[in-house]
Amino acid sequence: MKIAVIGIGLIGGSMALALKEKGIAQKIIGVDANPLHQQKAIELGLVDEINELDQAVTKADLIILAIPVIAAENLLEKILDRIDRQVVIDVGSTKQSICAVAAKHKNGHRFVATHPMWGTEFSGPEAAAKNAFENKAVVICNKEKSDVDAVQQAEKIYTALGMHLLYMNADAHDLHAAYISHISHITSFALATTVLEKEKEEDAIFEMASGGFESTVRLAKSNPAMWVPIFMQNKENVLDVLNEHITQLRKIKSCLEKDNYAYLAELIGDANKIKRILK
Amino acid sequence: MKIAVIGIGLIGGSMALALKEKGIAQKIIGVDANPLHQQKAIELGLVDEINELDQAVTKADLIILAIPVIAAENLLEKILDRIDRQVVIDVGSTKQSICAVAAKHKNGHRFVATHPMWGTEFSGPEAAAKNAFENKAVVICNKEKSDVDAVQQAEKIYTALGMHLLYMNADAHDLHAAYISHISHITSFALATTVLEKEKEEDAIFEMASGGFESTVRLAKSNPAMWVPIFMQNKENVLDVLNEHITQLRKIKSCLEKDNYAYLAELIGDANKIKRILK
Numbered sequence: 001m002k003i004a005v006i007g008i009g010l011i012g013g014s015m016a017l018a019l020k021e022k023g024i025a026q027k028i029i030g031v032d033a034n035p036l037h038q039q040k041a042i043e044l045g046l047v048d049e050i051n052e053l054d055q056a057v058t059k060a061d062l063i064i065l066a067i068p069v070i071a072a073e074n075l076l077e078k079i080l081d082r083i084d085r086q087v088v089i090d091v092g093s094t095k096q097s098i099c100a101v102a103a104k105h106k107n108g109h110r111f112v113a114t115h116p117m118w119g120t121e122f123s124g125p126e127a128a129a130k131n132a133f134e135n136k137a138v139v140i141c142n143k144e145k146s147d148v149d150a151v152q153q154a155e156k157i158y159t160a161l162g163m164h165l166l167y168m169n170a171d172a173h174d175l176h177a178a179y180i181s182h183i184s185h186i187t188s189f190a191l192a193t194t195v196l197e198k199e200k201e202e203d204a205i206f207e208m209a210s211g212g213f214e215s216t217v218r219l220a221k222s223n224p225a226m227w228v229p230i231f232m233q234n235k236e237n238v239l240d241v242l243n244e245h246i247t248q249l250r251k252i253k254s255c256l257e258k259d260n261y262a263y264l265a266e267l268i269g270d271a272n273k274i275k276r277i278l279k
Numbered sequence: 280m281k282i283a284v285i286g287i288g289l290i291g292g293s294m295a296l297a298l299k300e301k302g303i304a305q306k307i308i309g310v311d312a313n314p315l316h317q318q319k320a321i322e323l324g325l326v327d328e329i330n331e332l333d334q335a336v337t338k339a340d341l342i343i344l345a346i347p348v349i350a351a352e353n354l355l356e357k358i359l360d361r362i363d364r365q366v367v368i369d370v371g372s373t374k375q376s377i378c379a380v381a382a383k384h385k386n387g388h389r390f391v392a393t394h395p396m397w398g399t400e401f402s403g404p405e406a407a408a409k410n411a412f413e414n415k416a417v418v419i420c421n422k423e424k425s426d427v428d429a430v431q432q433a434e435k436i437y438t439a440l441g442m443h444l445l446y447m448n449a450d451a452h453d454l455h456a457a458y459i460s461h462i463s464h465i466t467s468f469a470l471a472t473t474v475l476e477k478e479k480e481e482d483a484i485f486e487m488a489s490g491g492f493e494s495t496v497r498l499a500k501s502n503p504a505m506w507v508p509i510f511m512q513n514k515e516n517v518l519d520v521l522n523e524h525i526t527q528l529r530k531i532k533s534c535l536e537k538d539n540y541a542y543l544a545e546l547i548g549d550a551n552k553i554k555r556i557l558k
Contacts, residue, residue, distance in 0.1 A: 117489040137486050166486055179478045180488045184495040187466050190527040192550035198523050199458045206556045207416050207445055209459050210396040214557055215494040216463040221554050224547035228540050235535050242532050244477050248469040249525055256518050261507050268503035271471035275500050277485045278493055 004029040004060035006053070006075065008041040010120060011091050012066030013128025015161070016046045021130070022160045029056045040125040057082045062153060065090040070229040073101050080107040087150040089114050089157075093177060094233040095141040095170035103145060112154040113141040113170060115177070116163060121221040134162035141170040178237035183245060185219050185227060186238070192220035283308045283339035285332070285354065287320040289399060290370050291345030292407025294440070295325045300409070301439040308335045319404040336361045341432060344369040349508040352380050359386040366429040368393050372456060373512040374420040374449035382424060391433040392420040392449060394456070395442060400500040413441035420449040457516035462524060464498050464506060465517070471499035 003025040005012045012030075019025040030047030032038050038050045057063060057079055065072045065079070069092040076098060079088055089112045090098055102108035116138040120127060138158045143151045155165060168176075195217070199205055205213075231238055248267075255264035282304040284291045291309075298304040309326030311317050317329045336342060336358055344351045344358070348371040355377060358367055368391045369377055381387035395417040399406060417437045422430045434444060447455075474496070478484055484492075510517055527546075534543035 117487050119489065119491065136489060139487065164486075168483075172483075176478070176480070176483045176487055179474050180484050180492045183470065183473065184491045186528070186531055187470055188495060189547055189550035190524060190531060191462065191466055192553040193527045193546060194462065194520060194524040195458050195556075196549065196552055197527070198520060199455070201455070202556055204447075204451070204455045205459050207443075208396050208418065208455055209557065210398065210415060212398065212463045212498050213459045215497055216467060217553055217557060218494055219491050220550040221557070222547075222551075224544040224551070227547060228544045231535060231543065232538075232540055235538075239532065239535050241473060241477065242528065242535070245469060245473040246525060246528055246532070248472045248476070249465070249521065249528070252465055252469060253518065253521050253525070256510060256514050256521070259511075259514075261511055264510065265503040265507045267472060268468055268501075268506060270475065271468035271499040272501075272503070273475055274471040274496055277481055278488065278496060278500070 001025055001061045002027045002029065002059055004031060004051070004056040004063045005047065006031045006056070006063065006065050006079075007067035008032045008037055008046055008125050008128075009066065010123050010127040011116070011118075012064060013041065013044070013046045013125045014118075014130075014132040015064060015066065015091070015116075017128055017130055018133060018161050019157060024157055024160045029060055031056045037125050044125055044128065046125055046128055053078070054082065057086065060086060062086065062157070063088045065092075068092075068226050068229045069094050069098065069233055073098050076101055076111065077105060080105045080111065083107055083110055086110060087112065087153045089154050091116055093181065093230045095139075095173045097233045099142050099145070099170040109145065109147045110150055112143070112146045112150050114154055114158070115139045115141070115173060116158065116161075121219050123223040123226060131162075133158075136163055137166050138163040139166045139168060139173050141168060141173050143167055174234050175237050178234055178241045182230060182234055182238050183241045185222055186231075186242060187245065188217055188219035188222075192217050280304055280340045281306045281308065281338055283310060283330070283335040283342045284326065285310045285335070285342065285344050286346035287311045287316055287325055287404050287407075288345065289402050289406040290395070291343065292320065292323070292325045292404045293397075293409075293411040294343060294345065294370070294395075296407055296409055297412060297440050298436060303436055303439045308339055310335045316404050323404055323407065325404055325407055332357070333361065336365065339365060341365065341436070342367045344371075347371075347505050347508045348373050348377065348512055352377050355380055355390065356384060359384045359390065362386055362389055365389060366391065366432045368433050370395055372460065372509045374418075374452045376512045378421050378424070378449040388424065388426045389429055391422070391425045391429050393433055393437070394418045394420070394452065395437065395440075400498050402502040402505060410441075412437075415442055416445050417442040418445045418447060418452050420447060420452050422446055453513050454516050457513055457520045461509060461513055461517050462520045464501055465510075465521060466524065467496055467498035467501075470496050
């Protein structure tokens with residue numbers, strides 16, 4: 001199968017690597033607006049060739065859209081205009097908005113909305129990693145809107161990548177994603193700006209920073225070009241979770257202000273229940 | 280050298296393991312109020328024997344206090360009452376308060392205030408890990424208040440554990456610790472309660488939760504018995520940082536509410552500057 005990967009960054013590049021390695025793709029055609037990324041993707045062996053979009057779409061059997069979510073939507077229309085037999089999947093972190101675009105298009109039934117639940121705080125082709133998706137979940141949304149063969153194609157490639165398949169509506173996906181991914185990024189961005197704002201002795205942070213700090217602040221390195229569009233598209237869910245998060249922080253703050261340490265212990269005990277979910 | 284470890288949990292147990300392995304301790308005497316921990320510490324080979332406090336203090340050359348910070352302060356007085364030649368070090372996450380206790384005691388010059396910057400979200404003797412401290416920092420506070428030989432003893436054991444030594448005043452330590460450790464725990468606790476409060480579909484979280492969620496919420500498993508006393512003792516610094524953190528979250532919230540995505544991108548760009556500190 002010939003696969004076109006549009007956007008050869010962290011996700012697109014890692015998928016390209018894995019699809020080639022697993023023997024799913026005989027050829028990977030890369031498409032990227034950034035000439036430096038094009039060159040790097042060839043150098044790193046992520047893709048076999050670089051094409052313009054039209055040429056890539058014509059040649060490919062499967063098209064993977066792996067660019068920031070709002071750009072992906074805009075491009076999806078163009079791609080759907082140009083396909084007949086091909087399958088198009090996206091890999092974005094929001095699903096309602098892109099599913100709405102596909103629903104309005106005459107070729108929308110060739111599109112499968114997917115979200116492989118893997119990522120790092122890095123971006124660009126150099127961030128592409130081997131075995132990135134293994135044992136992670138992939139969410140496939142609104143599958144009843146896609147052709148059966150298109151869904152099977154998507155299932156086949158994700159299964160080959162070692163992922164387990166979850167199915168849900170785009171609405172449910174966006175709500176859950178706000179909880180398990182988008183809010184973590186927001187708290188991490190805010191934690192980084194808090195520290196950088198207030199703590200002038202950066203050497204001390206650098207020297208003392210231990211595992212706890214690193215793990216909570218790591219996501220703050222994430223790229224605004226990817227994340228701003230996600231927050232725009234999932235604004236309502238994200239605001240809802242963010243309001244609740246601020247409420248929870250204010251409860252802790254109030255415990256400290258009032259020296260109510262019994263209640264603080266209770267809140268921490270409640271937080272400990274996350275062990276039920278995260279082993 | 281005979282070393283008494285008071286509190287054979289995550290930190291005490293890991294130090295016991297390392298001090299034995301590096302040949303610094305010929306004998307490790309464990310002291311723990313919890314009979315289950317006593318038994319486990321013997322079973323796991325963390326300690327050579329379990330003693331009552333008085334006996335352990337009498338026999339030991341060096342005493343390591345590794346219990347929650349308020350309990351450590353209370354016990355420090357008792358231990359200082361009973362020593363002559365011995366060195367006592369603590370390993371707690373706050374330093375001003377315990378240094379004040381030592382400063383008032385006639386044997387306070389035998390005490391060295393230290394904070395090895397390593398930990399995990401787990402607790403108890405089973406959480407003890409090998410090579411835990413290697414390449415991490417240890418902070419030694421107010422060293423001019425301690426006898427020269429006592430400081431040298433502390434430096435010797437931490438150097439043997441592979442740690443690099445930092446020196447600062449207890450006040451500066453507590454301020455920096457609020458930024459690089461205590462606030463991370465608070466956001467993590469609040470993130471866990473946010474998710475558990477609002478997200479009823481725990482199966483969905485469990486299935487979808489990817490690396491980002493895990494890394495920001497991991498600390499929420501941490502033990503209230505350890506953390507409530509830390510927050511009590513470092514209340515002013517923690518409140519200061521927490522207020523700033525809530526301010527930063529509200530800025531992000533306001534960007535979303537007002538669809539001010541240019542400013543949101545700028546805030547994320549600011550957060551990205553954490554790369555200067557965390558590689």
